[in-house]
Amino acid sequence: MNLLFPLCWFNRHSPKRSRVKWDGLNFVGICRNCKKPIRRRDKGRWEKEWMSGPASLG
């Protein structure tokens, strides 16, 4: 971890374009800054994965 991506601290991430995919509900990807899984909440707005967990499978 370093301090080069303060926006991530505010849950505003930027996806790696090459890793973005559609999972049937939302676009999901990997943040190019913090490398965490992210999910698109709204147009141009990416937040940390907010649908993960066993309950969301299936």
Ligand SMILES: [Zn+2]
């Ligand atoms: Zn990030």
